Amino acid sequence: MSKTRARHRVINLAAVWIVSFLGALLVAPGPGARAAEDKGLHEMEVLGVATDQESGQPTILLRGKQGKQDLTLFIGPFEAQSIAVPLQQMKPPRPLTHDLALSFLSTFHSRLRRVIISDLRDNTYYATLYLEADGKELTLDSRPSDAIALALRAGVPIYANDKALGGARPSGTPQ
DSSP states (O other): OOHHHHHHHHHHHHHHHHHHHHHHHHTSOOHHHHHHHTTTEEEEEEEEEEEOTTTOOEEEEEEETTTOBEEEEEOOHHHHHHHHHHHTTOOOSSOOHHHHHHHHHHHTTEEEEEEEEEEEETTEEEEEEEEEETTEEEEEEEOHHHHHHHHHHHTOOEEEEHHHHTTOOBTTOOO
16 A cells, blocks of 8 residues: 555544544533533542452542542553553653544634543443533533543543442441
8 A cells, every 4th residue: 555545544534533523522412411410419539540459450549529439430451541641640752542532622622621420320330521612512421431531631620420429438438
């Protein structure tokens, strides 16, 4: 394959990714969904990434800033690395995937405003990204690990709602 053909293929793949990403923004639920999710929000802080002693699986440790509720999310090793990079204030020589996503948002005059860990169903947590684009708020479904990695890089708040914290116990209480 010639260099020109290879370059066009990369450009076409990037264009498809951008169109898919923007398409998801356009079909995201509007402000009505926000009112329902904003009830019972607890701002969380990321304490760190650790390895579960029993399973050996990486986890994200979060704690409520006010209510001191703890939330532990099991994640994969690549997701753990994506969260550890901004926590350790490391600056990779080239943009990583989450850095690239924030660059896309900035290029299209959009920005991440906050993330909410919004649900717990069948032992799986769900999150929502809240974006601002052209003066409008847009939401996107997200894995909590990706939402946290983006929030840490963008310096925006991370929240968990009562529904997501339903299985979590306040710190210091026995299991």
